[in-house]
Amino acid sequence: MTGPLKEHVALVTGGTRGAGRGMAIELGAAGATVYVTGRTTRESRSPLGRTETIEETAELVTEAGGRGVPVRCDHMVPADVRALVRRIEEEQDGRLDVLVDDTWGGDQWIEWKPLWEHDLDNGLRALRNGLETHLITLHTVLPLLVRRGRGLVVEVTDGDDMFNDRYRGSMFFDMVKVAITRLGKVLHDELAPHGVTSVSLTPGFLRSEEVLEHFGVIEENWRDGIAKDKWFAISETPRYIGRAVAALAADPEVARWSGRALSAGVLAKHYGFTDLDGSQPEASRFFEEVYFGDRKDAPVEDYR
Structure with a gap:
């Protein structure tokens, strides 16, 4: 493996x-060993029922130049996360450089209606699945970073400070x-x-x-999807936010961003990817100036 993150170990939940x-792919492209977690494997699917698997992602990481390690883990189950940490400790001698905290899986329970019309059980389930998974993961995984006195934590969210x-x-x-x-x-x-940097990071209109x-x-x-929704013209691939994470992880001065709410687009301008x-x-910038602002007729090309 070669690249700025050679010998680095990352976990993407x-x-x-x-x-x-x-x-995960872009961390691999930078040379990292990437542990990839999720609930869907080639043997079993999560309740979402989609076909993508953690093994496929791990293989793409390896093809990109890193080393992908798939680990089935339900981040709502503390025992699963503890087992994941033990595996990293054993296989990497306790080394973890990057934690990308990206669990969600709550779309199936979200209803786009007022609170009092929303099914309460579904709403609370989305809240638990979306937030408790992050808290369980952080509580269990952070000691790996703290003990080393270095590292990066990326909390993947929706929207920066403006949003x-x-x-x-x-x-x-x-x-x-x-x-x-x-x-x-x-x-x-x-x-x-403890020498660890923490940021929150959002993609834009993710394809x-x-x-x-x-x-x-x-x-x-x-x-072709722009005909269905003109705002789709500002969309981006998942690799864009991937390159943002890889740039942060490779930055020796990443602490400059600590505590910030960042976006892939802002980091692209800073790092040049x-x-x-x-x-x-x-x-x-598009959402601020066009979607929520008064530049409704602005060319989308101004924001790509």
Whole structure:
């Protein structure tokens, strides 16, 4: 393995598909050994019922130049996460350089309606699945980083500071994502004294596998989806946020970002990386100036 993250060890939770897969692949492309966790394997599927597996993601990590290690783990189950930590301790002599905390899996329970009309059981289940998984993971995994006195924690969320002033259309979804953003911020106070950097990070309009299916397109013809939703023109691949994570992990001065709520687009401008097509989507600026602002007729090309 070669690259700026050669000999680095990373853990990407919720790495089966979407942003998790994109981040795992790009960490691998930078040379890292990447433990990829999720609930869907070639032997069994999660309740979501999708076909993507952690083994596929791990193989893509290895193909990219790193080493992918798939580990089935339900991050709602503390015993599963403890077993994961023991495995990293045994196989990597306790070394962990990067924790990417990306569990979610709550879309199936989110209803885009007012709180009093939302099914309460579904809402609470989404809240637990979206937030408790992060807390369980952090509580169990952080000692690996703290003991080494270095490392990076990335809390993957939806929206940066600008977006957190806006309602996301579902109270339960909004609460989960704001809370995760807050985790990335307040962990700074607990981790910085131990030499560990913590940030929260959001993608923009993510072209995940599920989103591509919703628009009836594949990556090769994704622009055809713009006819269904003009805002789709600002979308980005999961590899874009992956390159953001890899850039942070390779930055010797990454502590400059500690406690910040960041976006892939902002980091692309700072570090100079692009999406797979060579563009630099700026979703945060787009949402602020166009979607929520008064530049409704602004060309989307201004934000790529």
